[in-house]
Amino acid sequence: GRLKVLEVVNFKSYKGRQVVGPFKNFTAIIGPNGSGKSNLMDAISFVLGERASNLRVKRLSDLIHGAPVGKPASNKCEVSAVYEDPDTGDEIRFSRSVIGNTSEYRINGRVVKVEEYSTALEKIGILMKSKNFLVYQGQVENIAMKNAKERTAMFEEMS
Amino acid sequence: GRLKVLEVVNFKSYKGRQVVGPFKNFTAIIGPNGSGKSNLMDAISFVLGERASNLRVKRLSDLIHGAPVGKPASNKCEVSAVYEDPDTGDEIRFSRSVIGNTSEYRINGRVVKVEEYSTALEKIGILMKSKNFLVYQGQVENIAMKNAKERTAMFEEMS
Amino acid sequence: RFERFMRCFEHVSNKIDEIYKSLARNQSAQAFLGPENAEEPYLEGISYNCVAPGKRFRPMDNLSGGEKTVAALALLFAIHSFQPAPFFVLDEIDAALDNTNISKVVGYICEQAKSNFQMIVISLKEEFFSHADALVGIYPDLEVTEGMVGSQVVTLDLSNVPDTHLMPSDGVV
Amino acid sequence: RFERFMRCFEHVSNKIDEIYKSLARNQSAQAFLGPENAEEPYLEGISYNCVAPGKRFRPMDNLSGGEKTVAALALLFAIHSFQPAPFFVLDEIDAALDNTNISKVVGYICEQAKSNFQMIVISLKEEFFSHADALVGIYPDLEVTEGMVGSQVVTLDLSNVPDTHLMPSDGVV
Numbered sequence: 001g002r003l004k005v006l007e008v009v010n011f012k013s014y015k016g017r018q019v020v021g022p023f024k025n026f027t028a029i030i031g032p033n034g035s036g037k038s039n040l041m042d043a044i045s046f047v048l049g050e051r052a053s054n055l056r057v058k059r060l061s062d063l064i065h066g067a068p069v070g071k072p073a074s075n076k077c078e079v080s081a082v083y084e085d086p087d088t089g090d091e092i093r094f095s096r097s098v099i100g101n102t103s104e105y106r107i108n109g110r111v112v113k114v115e116e117y118s119t120a121l122e123k124i125g126i127l128m129k130s131k132n133f134l135v136y137q138g139q140v141e142n143i144a145m146k147n148a149k150e151r152t153a154m155f156e157e158m159s
Numbered sequence: 160g161r162l163k164v165l166e167v168v169n170f171k172s173y174k175g176r177q178v179v180g181p182f183k184n185f186t187a188i189i190g191p192n193g194s195g196k197s198n199l200m201d202a203i204s205f206v207l208g209e210r211a212s213n214l215r216v217k218r219l220s221d222l223i224h225g226a227p228v229g230k231p232a233s234n235k236c237e238v239s240a241v242y243e244d245p246d247t248g249d250e251i252r253f254s255r256s257v258i259g260n261t262s263e264y265r266i267n268g269r270v271v272k273v274e275e276y277s278t279a280l281e282k283i284g285i286l287m288k289s290k291n292f293l294v295y296q297g298q299v300e301n302i303a304m305k306n307a308k309e310r311t312a313m314f315e316e317m318s
Numbered sequence: 319r320f321e322r323f324m325r326c327f328e329h330v331s332n333k334i335d336e337i338y339k340s341l342a343r344n345q346s347a348q349a350f351l352g353p354e355n356a357e358e359p360y361l362e363g364i365s366y367n368c369v370a371p372g373k374r375f376r377p378m379d380n381l382s383g384g385e386k387t388v389a390a391l392a393l394l395f396a397i398h399s400f401q402p403a404p405f406f407v408l409d410e411i412d413a414a415l416d417n418t419n420i421s422k423v424v425g426y427i428c429e430q431a432k433s434n435f436q437m438i439v440i441s442l443k444e445e446f447f448s449h450a451d452a453l454v455g456i457y458p459d460l461e462v463t464e465g466m467v468g469s470q471v472v473t474l475d476l477s478n479v480p481d482t483h484l485m486p487s488d489g490v491v
Numbered sequence: 492r493f494e495r496f497m498r499c500f501e502h503v504s505n506k507i508d509e510i511y512k513s514l515a516r517n518q519s520a521q522a523f524l525g526p527e528n529a530e531e532p533y534l535e536g537i538s539y540n541c542v543a544p545g546k547r548f549r550p551m552d553n554l555s556g557g558e559k560t561v562a563a564l565a566l567l568f569a570i571h572s573f574q575p576a577p578f579f580v581l582d583e584i585d586a587a588l589d590n591t592n593i594s595k596v597v598g599y600i601c602e603q604a605k606s607n608f609q610m611i612v613i614s615l616k617e618e619f620f621s622h623a624d625a626l627v628g629i630y631p632d633l634e635v636t637e638g639m640v641g642s643q644v645v646t647l648d649l650s651n652v653p654d655t656h657l658m659p660s661d662g663v664v
C-alpha cells in the first residue's frame with residue numbers, strides 16, 4: 001500500500017485546511033529555506049503517532065499554527081493521512097488532532113483509543129517504535145554511526 | 160596577514176610531499192566525496208595545534224598516511240603553513256610533525272617548545288583555545304544552537 | 319525471542335552487501351554486519367563496516383561525510399527489506415553528497431520506487447528532485463492579518479513528463 | 492577580568508544585528524544577544540535570538556535548517572569582528588542553504604574577503620565555489636603499490652577570470 005493524500009489543518013506553518021497530494025511512487029517536496037518542507041514531514045510523523053520532542057516542539061499545543069508566537073489560529077490542529085491499498089483500491093483515513101494539549105485519534109472518522117490506532121498502523125507495516133522509514137533533517141549519517149550496542153537494540157526492536 | 164602556502168608530508172590521504180597554494184583572498188577547495196577535502200582542513204587545524212580528537216583520529220600516529228590500515232608510509236607526517244604579512248612581505252613558516260605519537264613544533268625551521276609556538280600564533284591573531292575561525296563539516300548549525308551557559312563560556316574564553 | 323532476533327539479523331546481514339554494491343554502483347564496495355559475540359549476538363554489540371569503492375578496509379569513523387551518507391542509506395534499505403514500511407520520508411539526505419553520488423542514489427530510488435516502496439523526499443538539489451514522478455512545491459505566503467509568514471502548497475504531477483532537467487538551477491517553485 | 496568580558500560582549504552584541512541584516516540582505520531581519528542577568532552577565536547565560544526575514548520573534552529552535560545556518564554565520568562573523576583571526580576555514584557550510592541564501596552568503600564573503608579577512612571554504616556547490624579567486628581541486632589517485640587511494644592536488648588561479656559560472660554542474664576538477 002501507500003500514502004495517497006495528506007490533509008493538514010492549522011498545523012505549524014500551515015494555516016487553515018490544506019490538502020497535499022496525490023503522492024506518487026517517487027514524490028519530491030521542494031521550496032526555499034524556511035518555507036515549511038520539514039513541517040510537512042512533521043505532519044506525516046505526527047499522524048503516525050510521533051511524540052512532541054521528535055516534532056521539534058516542547059508541547060503538543062505548540063504544533064497549532066501561530067502558537068509559538070502567542071497567536072494560535074485555533075484551539076486545535078489536525079492531520080489526516082489517506083492510505084490506499086493499490087491492489088484492492090481500499091482506503092483507510094488515519095487522523096490525529098491536538099485539542100489543548102491532548103491527542104485524539106480517528107480511523108475513518110471514528111474516534112479510537114491510541115492502542116487500536118497503532119495496531120491498525122502495524123497491520124499496514126508502520127511500526128512507530130522502530131521508525132526505520134523516517135529520516136529527519138541532518139540525521140542520515142547517524143544511522144551508520146550508531147555504536148555496536150545501540151545497533152543490537154535496534155535489531156531487538158525490529159524482531 | 161594571511162595563509163600563503165600549505166605543505167603536507169604523508170598526512171592522512173596525502174602521500175609524500177605535496178604543496179597546496181598559493182591561497183588567495185577567497186579560495187575554494189573542491190572535489191568528489193572521499194577525495195580528501197576535509198583532510199586538508201585537518202592539516203590546517205593540525206599545524207595550528209589542534210588535538211587528535213578534533214582531527215577525527217584516536218591517536219596522533221593515525222594521521223600518518225596509511226596508518227589506519229596498518230601500512231604507514233613512514234614513521235612521521237608533517238604539515239607546514241607559510242603565513243605572510245602582506246604589508247611588510249615578511250613570512251613566517253610554522254611546522255608541526257608527528258614522530259611515533261609525539262608532536263614536534265618548528266618556527267622557520269627551528270625546533271621550539273609548544274608554548275613559544277602558540278605565543279607566536281597568538282601574535283598573528285590565531286587563538287587555538289577559542290577556534291572561532293574553524294568550522295568543521297556538519298558543525299555550522301551548532302554555533303547558533305549552543306545553550307546560554309555555553310555561550311557565556313565562549314565569551315569568557317575570548318576576553 | 320532468540321529465533322526472531324536471529325532471523326532479522328541474518329536477513330539484514332545477508333542483504334546489506336548486495337544493497338551497498340548496487341547503491342555505490344561498484345562491485346568493489348563491501349558492507350558487512352558482524353556480531354561481537356558470534357554465539358549469542360543479542361548479548362553484545364553488532365558492528366557495521368563498509369569498504370568504500372576503491373579503498374581498503376578501515377574503521378567507519380575514517381569515512382568522509384559523503385561516504386557515511388551512502389553507508390547509512392545502504393543500512394536503511396537493508397533493514398527495510400526485512401520489515402517493509404509502505405513508504406519512506408527522507409529529509410535532505412543529499413546534503414553531503416556530490417553529484418556523482420546523488421545520481422547513484424537517485425538511480426537506486428527510481429528502480430525501487432517502481433516495485434516495492436514509495437519514496438517521499440525533501441531536497442534542495444535539482445539533480446535529485448528532477449527525477450521525481452510528482453513535485454510538491456511549498457512557498458511562503460504572507461498572511462496579511464497576522465503579519466506572519468505561512469506555507470502554501472502546489473502539487474505538480476510529472477508522471478507524463480520525460481525525465482529531463484526540469485528547472486533552472488535555483489529550482490524553487 | 493569583568494571589564495574585558497563586558498568589552499567583548501558589548502562589541503559583539505552591537506555588531507550582530509547589522510551583520511545579520513547584511514548577511515540576510517534584509518532590513519527586517521533582527522539578531523540580538525541578551526544576558527539573562529543584566530547586572531552581571533558573566534554569572535548567568537547569554538541567549539541568542541534571531542528573527543528571520545519576514546517572520547515574527549520566536550524561539551531559536553523554531554528556525555528551519557537553512558535559517559539556523561544563516562543565524563550561525565552571523566554570530567561567527569560578529570565574533571570575528573571583535574577578535575579577527577587572519578583567515579577562516581569553513582567546511583561545507585552551504586549544505587543546508589538554498590540557492591537564494593547561497594548567493595547572499597557568497598556576496599557577503601566576497602565583500603569581506605577583499606578587505607578584512609581571508610576565506611578558505613570547502614564546497615560541493617558550483618553556486619558557491621564559482622565566485623572564488625582560486626580553486627584547489629582534490630582528486631583521488633590510485634597508488635599502484637599499496638592499492639590505496641590517495642589524494643592529489645591541483646590549484647587554479649582564477650583572479651583573472653571574469654566571475655561567471657565556471658564549471659559544468661558536476662563541478663569536479
Ligand SMILES: Nc1ncnc2c1ncn2[C@@H]1O[C@H](COP(=O)(O)OP(=O)(O)OP(=O)(O)O)[C@@H](O)[C@H]1O
Pocket residue numbers: 011012013014031032033034035036037038039040062063064065066067068137543546549553554555556557558587
Ligand atoms: N506553530 C507554528 N506556527 C507558525 N509557524 C511555525 C510554527 N512552527 C514552526 N513554524 C515556522 O516554520 C518555519 C520552518 O519551517 P521548516 O522547518 O519546515 O522549513 P524548511 O522548509 O524545512 O526549511 P529548510 O530548507 O531551511 O530546512 C520556521 O520559520 C518557523 O517559524
Ligand SMILES: Nc1ncnc2c1ncn2[C@@H]1O[C@H](COP(=O)(O)OP(=O)(O)OP(=O)(O)O)[C@@H](O)[C@H]1O
Pocket residue numbers: 170171172173190191192193194195196197198199221222223224225226227296370373376380381382383384385414
Ligand atoms: N591516515 C590515512 N591514510 C590514508 N587515507 C586516509 C587516512 N586518514 C583518512 N584517510 C582517507 O581519507 C578519506 C576521507 O577524506 P575526507 O574526509 O577528506 O573526504 P572529503 O573530500 O571531505 O569528502 P566529503 O565530500 O564526502 O566530505 C577516507 O576515505 C579515508 O579513508
Ligand SMILES: [Mg+2]
Pocket residue numbers: 037038039137555556557
Ligand atoms: Mg527543513
Ligand SMILES: [Mg+2]
Pocket residue numbers: 196197198296382383384
Ligand atoms: Mg568532507
